Amino acid sequence: GCGGSDNSGDKATGGQDAPGADALDKASGVTKVTFWHGMKGANGAAVDKLVKAFNSANTGKIEVTAVYQGDYDDTITKYKTSVQQGNTPSVVQIYDIGSRFMIDSKQTVPVQSFADKDGYSLGSIEPNIANYYSIDGKLNSMPFNTSMPLLYINKEAFVKAGLDPLKPPTNLDEIMAAAKKLTIKQGGKTVQYGFNAAIYGWFMEQLIAQSGTTYCDNENGRKDLATKVNFADEQGVKIADWYQQMVKLGYMPNTGKKTDDAQAVFKSGTSAMHLESTGSLRGYIDAAKGKFTVLTAPFPKVGASDTGGPIIGGASLWVDGQGHSDAEKRASWEFVKFASSPEQQAAWHTGTGYFPINSKALDLPADKAWVAQYPQFTTAITQLHNTKPSNPSSGCILGVMPQARKAAEDGIEKAVLGTDPQKAMTAAADSIKPQIDQYNKTVKK
Numbered sequence: 001g002c003g004g005s006d007n008s009g010d011k012a013t014g015g016q017d018a019p020g021a022d023a024l025d026k027a028s029g030v031t032k033v034t035f036w037h038g039m040k041g042a043n044g045a046a047v048d049k050l051v052k053a054f055n056s057a058n059t060g061k062i063e064v065t066a067v068y069q070g071d072y073d074d075t076i077t078k079y080k081t082s083v084q085q086g087n088t089p090s091v092v093q094i095y096d097i098g099s100r101f102m103i104d105s106k107q108t109v110p111v112q113s114f115a116d117k118d119g120y121s122l123g124s125i126e127p128n129i130a131n132y133y134s135i136d137g138k139l140n141s142m143p144f145n146t147s148m149p150l151l152y153i154n155k156e157a158f159v160k161a162g163l164d165p166l167k168p169p170t171n172l173d174e175i176m177a178a179a180k181k182l183t184i185k186q187g188g189k190t191v192q193y194g195f196n197a198a199i200y201g202w203f204m205e206q207l208i209a210q211s212g213t214t215y216c217d218n219e220n221g222r223k224d225l226a227t228k229v230n231f232a233d234e235q236g237v238k239i240a241d242w243y244q245q246m247v248k249l250g251y252m253p254n255t256g257k258k259t260d261d262a263q264a265v266f267k268s269g270t271s272a273m274h275l276e277s278t279g280s281l282r283g284y285i286d287a288a289k290g291k292f293t294v295l296t297a298p299f300p301k302v303g304a305s306d307t308g309g310p311i312i313g314g315a316s317l318w319v320d321g322q323g324h325s326d327a328e329k330r331a332s333w334e335f336v337k338f339a340s341s342p343e344q345q346a347a348w349h350t351g352t353g354y355f356p357i358n359s360k361a362l363d364l365p366a367d368k369a370w371v372a373q374y375p376q377f378t379t380a381i382t383q384l385h386n387t388k389p390s391n392p393s394s395g396c397i398l399g400v401m402p403q404a405r406k407a408a409e410d411g412i413e414k415a416v417l418g419t420d421p422q423k424a425m426t427a428a429a430d431s432i433k434p435q436i437d438q439y440n441k442t443v444k445k
């Protein structure tokens, strides 16, 4: 998504300063760290494993308790409430599009200030990813679960339809044509859909980036604060129209906005193609075991001649600075540092599908052996490395990006239910405008 910042334009960096390394040494007894996150299923299990490994390496010193808070939206909402009530967690996982809000809140301690104080090098973080979460070259939050959107393929469904699973469709028209061949009806009932995807604003953001155009004005909010979203322009309307057609023609079920519901369709083997994050890969492979083969392909372009690229997705870890002792803040830093280490990122990569934020992770034997067995895990890495940095592919910076995403979803949903796509997306874009104006006013003050 969008909330991450590059190092152009923005001045503000986080809020607070890191305590020195001695703070933790001076603490008596075990320092407790609460970690709020939004990972479940295979990914939740991988979080628990990470926390367990950290705690056993820090017995008698630090104890991290991981608390699942629901999805990313739930987690940021609960975090906002905790800020108001003055009982924030020590560390919180916030999705990419919440980054602008987190920076403006001045609630957190930039991880860069710990690294600087310790003379700790952040140099092994993938440059693309570090750049995404940095302003003026300073890292705000620790990248943790970094993703790319992918096209998922049910290999056996392709083979059965006489399609080559290794030559998957690359744009929306090609998906429609393939979906037609892959949709199977029996006695008037659809037993296999050619394609399925949630009505998820992230896909709209990604497709617009793929088209090489920007999601919001002022160069995706990088030249100046963005004042409006562009998803009612040509590309956004084309995407909403495509969703409408896919459902109308019966190639795709309308499972609504919940990604869980769309994921369930693909996991059950009743859809031949599917859009999701690479972060779903491990869960999909486990679910499909013995039933079908999950393949991954690059995320589609809108049109064949598009020259854009996808945006880095996922979430990062923020160290909260308000109402926590110096020892606790140091302990939080120790934890996020651990989470970003090559060993832990290799375990995370293979256990989830998110690609490692630490470039050294890919060289570890455990990671190499896994990827040799499951080459599906390389699609996202290749896609990231192939993406040329640009304003469109860096995503839109907007303080109210979560709300803008919801507005886009409302627009697509209306289109799917029959509203003219242009009308639906224009209404959606108009609906978010007052919130953008309001947010910008508070930031400029």
Ligand SMILES: O=P(O)(O)OC[C@H](O)CO
Pocket: 001, 002, 072, 095, 096, 097, 145, 146, 147, 148, 202, 277, 278, 279, 312, 313, 314, 315
């Ligand atoms: O599902 P994830 O973790 O890859 O995240 C997708 C989006 O970037 C969240 O805003």
